[in-house]
Amino acid sequence: MDYSTIKEIGNLNINSMAITLTILVSINIVIEVIKFVFSLCISAKDKNNKRELLIEEKRINVLEMLFKQLDSLTLYFSDSDEDKMLSDLKAINLYISQNRIYIPKNIYDISISILDYFRKVLTDFREKSIERESELFEKFCNEFSRHK
16 A cells, blocks of 8 residues: 555545534534523423412412401401401401402402401391301302312
């Protein structure tokens, strides 16, 4: 074999190795760019999921507190508690107004119905009915379960 032939074969190998290396580096860059784009998409989706989870957690906490406050109204049995009941009704109404964004419409309507019932009871304690209270709170519970 001639030295010039060996040199040509070496040049061919170096050229093909350079082309192969360039192709591999290009493929690697493309793959890394694709991985980066996917990680951004996943990060945005994860951020959105965390936000929704926080909102849902807040909604559940607000509804639980609302239910407890409304349920506490059932403990008044005579008109001697009129002042305390009135202040509780005002406080619950304020709580509903301040947390309206977390209360679904159906539960909001039921809560207002419960408040209206207790306002009616406040004016005349003879209107107090355990059955009516049970019915209203059952609606609240059913609607709460439906929104989970």
